[in-house]
Amino acid sequence: MSVLTGVGIGRGVAVGPILRMPEPLPEPDTIASTIGPDSERERVTNALAATAEDIRSRGERAGGKAQEVLDAQAMMADDPTLRSDIDVRIDNGATAERAVFEAFNGFKEMLLAIGGYMAERATDLDDVSQRIIARLSGVPAPGVPTSDVPFVLVARDLAPADTALLDLDRVLALITSDGGPTSHTAILAREKSITAVVGVVGALSLDDGTNVIVDASTGIITVGPSVDQTEKAKATILERAQRAAVPIGPGALADGTHIPLLANLGSVDGVDAALAAGAEGVGLFRTEFLFLDAKSAPTVAQQYTHYSKLLRGFSGKKVVVRALDAGADKPLSFLNDAHEENPALGLRGLRALRASEHILRDQLTALSRAAQESDADLWVMAPMVSTVEETKYFVDIAHELGLATAGVMVEVPSSALLADRILAIAGFASIGTNDLTQYTLAADRMLGTVSSFQDPWHPAVLRLVGEVGSAGAALGKPVGICGEAAADPLLAVVLVGLGATSLSMSPAAIGDVRSELARFTRDQAVAFAQAALAADSPQSAREAVRALAEPGS
Template identity: 70%
Template structure:
């Protein structure tokens, strides 16, 4: 796309930001090492491979410590990949066949990458991380720089096939105005870290490969588009929106509410206690989803003790005195295997032994987590709520709530991520204290579209009326029995969709910290009656694109009236 004619590239926007800049492309990956016999001894090649694997692991750990936050967790996980015993065994097998260290590393990592990609789910999304580690090790073996972020003297929009966590974590935000990738999805590590750093990003933009160096582009994360060679009018509109967002960012922080004063608490999604203070500073009125997976993944081959867990939960709860903190118990299983929980291979892990199902099969782990949470709750002033993931039946709801009460948890609820739970929401909420809708998985299961699979990414859209109808079922059930219904999936971070979700009965919204400002500002434009009108318009559409377009047009009319 080197001509001066405006061109549009579409993908998935991360956040609501807008950026204008010139393209700088990521360097291409290293070519596969030649598959020729080694001229060294097997022992020499083995030592070369071990040395480079160790060097890369330490470099990733160092970058993680420097970056902090979620980046640290991601990079430490990558460092563990570099020294994984199973990968080392595969490398040794290739070396025994006479391969060079470079080729042995390439083949071993490629084999594991293909296995992860085939599994889908959480591990499918980690396949790209393996590619990055492989490239870094091969570059070290060859004595050449690993492919990385360009460093022009001017600010730029970075365009890449995908961006490794190590690169995303260390981006110079004074230079990088925005990020466009042709691969990846809204739950990739690139997207996760872009949200944490408030980087304007559009991921999964397949046609981005045609964006040439030096091309002027507008990134519009709200619409998930990249405009190449924009007109003067398009530039002016983008600059106006950038200025409006900057003004909103420095405006006084107020509780989430609609234009008529209807309170809609805005909460934060967190993956570790390290992000709690930043969320509180950004105006989060509590935590709507605290993921506990990293605490368990970091523990290695055994589950963390009650004492270790309690200290972690204490740090989180102490950051929100007097405020609601919703903790999700361990959401792991076949797609996020843990040796001490369930690491058995499954053909379709998204439909397998995960979430509450896996915990129920290892109830001692669930009991210990609930006990640690209850102890932390007793020692702090926060309002602790605890919920179970992947609940699909009324019986499972009763099991979890009963066990939570037995362990000292005062407020116990469930996540609604499976259509069966949404359709029986009145009975589920008859037993649970609250429900929280995970729109990412609910969309996946409703539309039978793997959320990690690029070929069906277009179906992974929470604007779809089928998904929204299920949200409405839960909202109506909550209103009927007087139980809260929150939203903690990525849909809550979409400012306009957030209004629709409130119109469908959501009583609180939880999102990544950077999204709070945009959603807060959006809610203030509509009354509860207008939110319900927009919800009805969304439900009347035939598909996700039609739903989004119809609501956008109606919302514009409301503002102009």
């Protein structure tokens, strides 16, 4: 038995055999063919047909939108233009592998040169090309492995394309060697409530079929566990399932203090799932989906339709809508077309809206109209606010357009430090812990090499959260949390101890957070917060709080 450690996401425990995600293939050698063009062509014919067939049958299994994408990929493998291109290269002496690689690369370069939406499709070509080359070389195709029995998936990190195809019913847990608590894998795990441990050094040296216990609450992977350990883990899994089955009710501490549990939503599609999970409202409604892929901003009437639908779903409840948050990782050409060296520090969030004020006004007008016809309690907030003056700017426009409750996101340290003055103007604050961590630690959250800095348990981040919490308490203004941190059950208790009055998260995380809050009183939450603030590092903050929460474990 041996042990590996990483950063656990959530509190889940899983037991099972591992399956590794194959690594990307190396570029095929440029050596000349030794078997001649006729044989190489025959190999290509077989590999293309088999790959197209394989992709098509995966599409049939997936169904829906995934099938359409996979059918298009199958057609690429069958493509007549590609085939003649490959044949020319084979006739010039290339191996089948190299000819396929070069032919696909040619098309990929062409798509990248066209740019925009077409360039985004270039990854489809890569995927098809890798599958054909894998078949020619007799190695497993890169991508998500499939299995008839449930397994623990081990990967370097997962890309969005991988997770779209992942059969979640078969995945017991995720282990990655790279990536931090805000990597794509971690976000997926929180969204779907999958047990995961990320950033596990040595994970890639595990062999397929090895049995492991994955404990996300401690971040420990037990490799080749004993029978006793396995039994104990299974008992924990059962106990957790029973705890999750407690009837849904409002979020509250053990002493009865009400802490509303709200949902983060990225479109109106998630409304039903949020209500089913017992969300008491929406703490963060992201509006980017209305604007992405658009060449110009949607009209007031188009936006109004979406907002009305959202508010209908949460009749009588609180709904916090964030104004368009473009820039940095979500660029929109009609808002900011300039190339920036540091887009995270650039014209983004409210800064970008201010530069195109008509877009902000249209959005708030549409929201105001939808609110007038609904009995939901609509709050609006501005993204990426860094000054008191910006706060006043946004709140004034919102009030002018008939929106009574206007607040700001606190994502920049300057806003946290001046929270007392910002909250004197704003109706409420909502802390975006992902960006607040990125800006506090000066570590780009999109960059894998600095992902270890992206940990919301960092005492510096918690101290800033505490500033906002105290300011809110002094002024009687609500302070919400809408970053991923609120979905970490133990950290959620710490955040409440720091003064958060509501928590908003992926709907799938609500159950775990609800049962964790119910275990502790406000006094305990405050004691946890003090212990975390006194720590030197995120690791020691986590350990200190865990020692208080689970004495004797």
